[in-house]
Amino acid sequence: MNHYWNFKAIACVLVALSVLAGAFGAHGLKDILTTSELTTWATASNYLLSQGLGILILSCLPQSPKLTLGLKLILFGVITFSVSLFMLVSFTLKIIAMLTPFGGMLMIVGWGVIALALF
Incomplete structure (x- = not known):
């Protein structure tokens, strides 16, 4: 089985x-959302970018079980973080903010x- x-x-x-x-x-929602909501949307987008670039850089290193675990945690974390913020803005579900x-x-x-794996 390939992992x-x-x-x-x-x-x-x-x-x-x-x-x-x-x-x-920036273009489709600027006239619909409040400034605060647009800021929240931008935060979610920025985290996708920064964590995606981090994952890309670290994926170039030789893989080890600890590195792979760290990458999975970052991946699931950024998905949970960003999607919860997108949903908060889109559906104004305050309860979803608890996932962020x-x-x-x-x-x-x-x-x-990952820091421990690299030491």
Whole structure:
């Protein structure tokens, strides 16, 4: 059974989604959302970009179990973080905002695991 994850491709998808979401927010939603909501949307887009680039860079290193775990944590973290913010703005579901800090914690733990793997 192959447990290989193509983190380079996944990272490119995250970066492409960040560009798409950023453009949609800046052009498609600027007359619909409040300034605060647009800021939240931009934050979600920016995290997709920064974490996607981080995953892309780290995926060029030789893979180890700890590095792979860290990359998975970052991936699931940024998806949880960004999607919860997009949903918060799109559907004004305040309850969904409770997922955002969980996604942030996953990213922090993921980066910590990677730091340990690189020591």
